[in-house]
Amino acid sequence: MPFSRRLSRRRFAGLGAGGALAALTAATLGSPGSRAFAASAARKHFKAVVIGSGFGGSVAALRLGEAGVDTLVLERGRQWATSPTEAVFASQERIDGRMFWFRRFASWPAVPPVPVRPQPGVMELSHQKHLDIACGAAVGGGSVVYTGVTLPPPRPYFTSLYPRGLRYDEFAMRWFPRAAAALGASTMPKDVYASAPFTHSRLWDRHMNRAGYAPVPAPSAFDWDVLRAELRGAVRPSAIAGETDFGCSNGAKKSLDRTYLPRALATGHVQLRPLHEVRSVWRGRRGSGYALEVRRMDASGRTVDVDEYTCDLLFVCAGTLNTNRLLVAARERGELPDLPAAVGTGFGGNGDQASLRTSLTDRPGPSQGAPCASTYFFHRRYAQPLRAENWQLLGARGLPVLATFIVTVDHDHRGTFVLDRRTGSVVLSGWGPEHQRASARASREHNAEILAANPGLLSVALDYPFPFTGHPLGGCAVGRCTDLEGRVRGHRGLYVLDGSLIPGNVGGANPSLTITALAERALSHIVAAGG
Template sequence: MQYDFDYVVIGSGFGGSVSALRLSEKGYKVLVLEKGKWLTARDFPKTNWNLKKWLWLPALRFYGLFKLTFFRHVAVLSGVGVGGGSLVYANTLPVPKAKFFQAETWAHLADWESELAPFYQTALTMMGATPNPRLEAGDLALQQLAKDIGKAEHFQPTNVAVYFGKPGVTEPDPYFNGQGPARTGCNFCGGCMLGCRFNSKNTLDKNYLYFAQKNGARVQAETEVYDVMPLATSNGTHGYRIKWRAATALHETRGEYTTRGVIFAGGVMGTVPLLLQLQRTSLPHLSEKVGAGIRTNSESLIGVTTFDKQKVFSEGVAIGSILHTDEHSHLEPVRYSAGSGVWRLLMSPLVQGRNALVRIANVLGDLI
């Protein structure tokens, strides 16, 4: 049977980019579909007050790289665009602690720490991971805290996917024997999570996705998949028909492709809603476990400000250091570029209360 592509990958973030590269290395004809735009350095905002360039809010025709989704008990931050989450994450590449691999949910399946070790190393190499060479004000404050609580040895610079050449100087590819794109030395502006405007952050379009394209993979941005239908038989043994629509066009644009196989790699916020929709329509045989067992990365974001105007907390990489407070927890100082004060709008006193009205009253009480 003739297909348009051997494999269609939905999503161009970490899962999608890695899948595209490995499939293309095996000689398969691969298509990557990405809902967001293909953004370049000139498209990224200088501060997060430039909401139109920063946020993904199609209803307002904001087609930036950052999506903020609120649920009852959690807010989810995710990336939209070619490169997915690598556009907006803080460059850090930590390997999980031993306890993670021993979690009850999956520990019985394999010795995951040993099983995954070589793959973590491959990913670190591909992403150009290196220790942050420069501690700034926030990092030094965390280092002092580590000393104060008797955990100085548990403080360390982060391992980050950033090119630390000469600041502002563009050099030929330093990672893949000259076969990759040129890179520019980091200037420590703090804008990593707004999209790097200086070609220093090692996003996926500069490694996995870059080489997938060199192998012949095609990337189609601004494309949202809305249906995946089995061909001929309901179990997909004869392939699938992928239906898509333009994600950013003013006029209605739709299309479809046929493929031998589909890789769903749109992250939790992209893949799970799509699979749940397909479970009710085109793919009724999907497991009932779809959507179950989803977890966050258990982060609590706490806003911090200071009256000391002499200290500059915006300089450095997004997360330049880490303090491991115990076997389960750690602290990291996070920064945005100078002038990026949007998160101040979400800052308020930390209060308790049995419902939202009580908590609002307690906040007002603290402020007054």
């Protein structure tokens, strides 16, 4: 009987966020200490290897597992349990090394640069020239540290940015809904929106209304029952307190380790190995398949071993920053010398901007809940098309401050990842302050309009400490470096399915839904075609 049928519905439902993946892994491999476990855990060859467990990697793992493909997911980050009472993750108010991927000093907007212990924390912050790039580093990838907004781009900008073969109607009717359902996205219920921690959301909406705009509810991947439990005092406050950037300790966020990944492991055909960092990729022996150098770490980040893994099919889903690091290095060092010349090009920051405004007449509540309640899209009002989102400020604690997060539609400003021969590192090149001026101008124009309609407001842009993006995109753009299903041109069995597929800009939305939808579409074709 297939594994997925052997696992009863009751047992599956009982695997809470704190132990679901560990329990399913044990069920797949056998009991720790058993011969079956040791043999399975020691395997180094798989039919398919997926690098990364973010949005693209989790989709690949599930759909390959459902197709019966022997699959291994390698994830550099830790697997984090959750707790109804304990602060599992650190935060801007509890600063320590759990926040960051091997940093000696904290580095985050509004966080003092205090010393922290280097360790495999949940967020990598990469200081590139003229831009800080943030990305997730955990089982579940960016879903652990994002703010859950799950929106598609508007039709005109999808059409103008993506290859013609990717039809918006197909995505709107099939792939966006499938992705949103699997991610568990829904809009904030009225009772949560009416609660005290979302006073700031209602005030943000009021400011928009006074300027003549009616925000719409933003679909979000949060568990509203957990938020209700927080409001009742039944579990430790996390989401309603504004925790999100470094994870929600009580499982309030529907991260991928609660959605796609348990379903993938439950197929019985997928293994997940956390704290396994892929350092290089090359062709397998006799030119078939692929080989990988993998650093295995313990929970403190100490190297335990360095192994070679092999596979027939390789899905590179390490996130934009790390997919580009792997592939650009492999091409330039001669490990995969025939990778397309376009690999590494077309990077963009999705037009990310953030701002604060203060209200001299209204108070935004005792805390600012993390889920984004509302959004509004402006097509032709400002220097670039712009989506404004109601954001939150952890630690505001009644201060008269409101945050707005903005993404713009930017067709033009791109950078390139290159290998720095001096250091041996892949770095962002050709990116300067001018690449964000248009999006910053659009943000200022929007803030000025809201301020003009709401006497008593002041505004300030958030550029501390450097220009910043939490939405790195591009470098292996669909239709240029790959076909429409993420197959890398000229390399049979090599796929890219993460944010690097997106051509530098989603088109007026946060990336999570589009990455997931692209991966869902790709895997349906890959499985149907047998590769």
